[in-house]
Amino acid sequence: MGLLLYLLPELGACSPWTLLGTASGTAGWKRSPEGTWDAGDGDPFPALRLVVITVLWALILSVLFSKASTERGALLDLQDGLSANASKQTAVLGILEEEVRACNSCCLRTQAQLQTVSKELTEARSKLLQQESALKELSERVTQNLAEAGRDRENIRTELFRALEQARLGNSSCKECPESWLPFQGSCYFFSTLRATWVEAQQHCERSGAHLVIVGGLEEQGFLSRNTRGRGYWLGLRAVRKVRRIQGYQWVDGVALSFSHWNRGEPNDSMGREDCIMMLRTGMWNDAPCDNENDNWICEKRLSC
Template identity: 60%
Template sequence: MDNSGYRKWDGSPEGVPGGQWGRCGQKSLVVTVVLVAAGVLWSLVLSVLLSKASSELGVLLGHQDLLRTNASKQAEVLNSLQEGVGTCKTCCSEVKVQLQTTRTELGEAQKKLMELGSSLNELRERVTKDTAQAGRDREDIRSELLRALEAAKFGNNSCEPCPTSWLPFAGSCYFFSKQQDKWEKAQMNCGNTGAHLVLVGDLEEQAFLSQNTRGRGYWLGLRTVRRAGKVQGYQWVDGVPLTFSHWNTGEPNDSRGREDCVMMLHSGLWNDAPCENERDSWICEKRRRC
């Protein structure tokens, strides 16, 4: 076969069919394909982005609606709170006025109570003074009657003599015990003899007792009167308040708040002491029978 009419293509540009124009066509085709592919790719990317953006936009719109709903509710709550605050302010103003009125009334009541307390204190002092005076008057009358009775009885020698170991003085008999015991036991022992612990009415009787103390301490028929744990005064066993007294220096002092009974020291001066003290003797007194 005659191949002389054909040239062998050896891959060189000169060997491409169509020559120079053939090569340009191939390049244009490649560029076109690349551009088309890029366009398709970008279309896909844009489609994906648009789809994602659309989804996110839907979510954002949903959130926006939710926020609007919440904002509306919060506005309602805020309005309700504002109304409540307004009501509270009104109530507080009314309460403030009521408190002011109550404070004024309490001040007036306190003033009246203070005036009443002052009046009660004056009345108490007056009653105390009157009671003390009545006690003194009673003692004076009793002493005068006893002296008169004693004088009348001694005129006809009809008065009984004092028992053995008892000492006579001003119409009474006195027993100075040697035994020592508590105040209650001392009063009981005197009662068993028809007597009572001694009642000291005046300085003359006190002088008689002081002369016969024999260096001992003796219980007297005198005790404290307490209110709310505080000493208000002293009272004899016959119920008469204390008028005459012969206290030692610094007495009575109610040491430790428990000295409710009164005893006479060996000097004749008085001292308050605990009633449970067992180191003191006692003096009994009873009227002579005429």
């Protein structure tokens, strides 16, 4: 190989055909006068030169072949590596595709479940609205029935008082309401011009054989509203408390509240001490402290017969 590297610069100066031509020796042969050929001044070793050139070419071709073989092996190795890597990538891609299919399947199941839940919620909401409407209608009927029951109770109570008075007096003639008292549906009403606390107002009514007014229905409420004269009046209604919490409202005769005519936002039990009920100048009801001395009062008693 060292010899080859030494001779390569020399060989690069001439082509193979030039070398072959020189090796044939024809350039140094001359014809003698006798008609024969002799070497003359040419190369005395043409065969040796040809052998050397042949060997050199064989070495060159061998080196080129070896280099080509090495590169081919490297290319084959690279091809094998790329093939193996491609196989791995194909396997990974297959796994990823399988996972994607699984995810898609899971998403489809989840979507189906969500649609089912949404449908159930829609149906439940529809049923709830129907129940709410039915409950509202029932509440309105109950309120109406309670109002009617309140009016019936007032009528019964009026007739009962009349019967008791008739039995006590032993006659059938009914007396008129006292002076300054207004009659309405068998009862007499007194609208005070003085002011007092709720307890004091009830005591005033009891001294007159009456009690603070009990409002039994819308008609009676209308009668009272028409006669307020721009003042506020105590009603015969108080809160029922248990452990400082209002459990309901009760009239002075012990009957629980059924008909009501509350002002907007009432009763609110401000500061936890508004136990007594009064009627505003507008006719609407409001809860207030029982020791409030700024209100008038309305007394009610049945007609005496």
